[in-house]
Amino acid sequence: METLSLAPFQGITDVVYRNAFKKHFRGIDKFYTPFFTGIQKDNSKSLRGEEISPEFNDVNTVVPQILSNKADEIIRFANQCKSMGYGEFNLNMGCPFPRVANKTRGCGLMADPERTIPMLTEVCEHVDGIRFSIKCRLGYYNDEEIYAFIEVFNSLNVSEIIIHPRIGKQMYNGEASLEKFIKLIPLINKPLVYNGDVFDVEKYKTVRKSVENISLGRGLLTNPFLAEEIKGIDNQKNKKTRLHGFVVDLYVERLRHAGGSPKIIGSMKELWKYMMNIFDDPQNVWRKVKKVNHIDEYETAVETVFNEQNLIL
Numbered sequence: 001m002e003t004l005s006l007a008p009f010q011g012i013t014d015v016v017y018r019n020a021f022k023k024h025f026r027g028i029d030k031f032y033t034p035f036f037t038g039i040q041k042d043n044s045k046s047l048r049g050e051e052i053s054p055e056f057n058d059v060n061t062v063v064p065q066i067l068s069n070k071a072d073e074i075i076r077f078a079n080q081c082k083s084m085g086y087g088e089f090n091l092n093m094g095c096p097f098p099r100v101a102n103k104t105r106g107c108g109l110m111a112d113p114e115r116t117i118p119m120l121t122e123v124c125e126h127v128d129g130i131r132f133s134i135k136c137r138l139g140y141y142n143d144e145e146i147y148a149f150i151e152v153f154n155s156l157n158v159s160e161i162i163i164h165p166r167i168g169k170q171m172y173n174g175e176a177s178l179e180k181f182i183k184l185i186p187l188i189n190k191p192l193v194y195n196g197d198v199f200d201v202e203k204y205k206t207v208r209k210s211v212e213n214i215s216l217g218r219g220l221l222t223n224p225f226l227a228e229e230i231k232g233i234d235n236q237k238n239k240k241t242r243l244h245g246f247v248v249d250l251y252v253e254r255l256r257h258a259g260g261s262p263k264i265i266g267s268m269k270e271l272w273k274y275m276m277n278i279f280d281d282p283q284n285v286w287r288k289v290k291k292v293n294h295i296d297e298y299e300t301a302v303e304t305v306f307n308e309q310n311l312i313l
């Protein structure tokens with residue numbers, strides 16, 4: 001069955017975003033969390049918050065992700081996820097930031113198969129009762145590095161491989177290569193998920209010709225109606241009102257979580273950097289939003305945007 005998922009974004013697609021999204025929009029079958037780190041103990045702090053608690057997350061559709069290079073930490077995370085009822089956890093082998101990758105974490109794992117393959121093997125030997133999926137790129141330094149992992153992907157009990165077909169050194173520059181992704185399809189015997197640069201229905205249809213499962217990232221942050229459009233859900237009515245409802249709910253919930261701290265304006269701005277592009281004058285939206293630092297200024301800026309501008313959707 002084809003699956004449409006939301007790719008994780010550290011600092012944006014937290015539990016508050018995911019739940020607000022689900023309340024206001026349809027079309028996403030699966031949500032990967034931004035990565036968790038620091039799982040030194042079974043009751044590590046990051047395992048005790050709302051971000052992972054089954055009280056706030058639907059364990060059937062949310063997939064917690066870990067960033068780690070230690071088999072014991074990954075196994076601990078898997079077991080904790082399993083005990084909370086999750087059906088799947090995910091390993092991040094894609095994060096390209098030098099401070100992560102230089103420590104052989106995230107995409108850095110791809111540049112060091114001698115270390116990474118035994119780690120993956122050990123994880124698979126010790127984890128059962130929960131599906132183990134991996135998110136990776138084509139490589140860190142070059143797009144051939146993934147080939148060193150194909151045998152291990154095929155032989156280990158990995159449930160799914162999400163490939164974002166760029167290399168780590170590219171960060172988010174240049175285009176994701178659908179062509180290079182397609183070359184890998186016949187070589188990997190696990191369900192594959194495509195991720196990268198799906199910004200509209202047309203691009204989705206092009207990718208969908210080669211693969212069933214697609215993970216939407218910036219395309220969905222920019223246009224939260226994208227999954228509905230892809231699935232042909234009739235949504236032509238009240239788009240602006242619905243978007244406004246989502247933006248307000250997200251903000252109010254973030255504020256509540258942060259005990260009223262204006263710090264959350266930062267994460268709202270991160271989202272607006274993407275979302276501004278569905279308004280008729282994006283630069284004008286950004287000018288209004290980027291300069292605000294206080295709660296009342298933020299609220300006024302958002303109301304002005306919704307009053308003055310229309311969606312281009």
Ligand SMILES: Cc1cc2nc3c(=O)[nH]c(=O)nc-3n(C[C@H](O)[C@H](O)[C@H](O)COP(=O)(O)O)c2cc1C
Nearest residue numbers: 007008009010034035164195196197198216217218
């Ligand atoms: C600000 C930011 C934070 C991200 N955080 C994560 C993360 O926590 N885990 C992860 O696997 N990918 C992360 N990503 C990568 C995205 O999930 C996605 O793979 C990438 O944006 C490519 O897909 P897209 O072209 O559809 O956006 C992040 C990307 C950005 C720009």
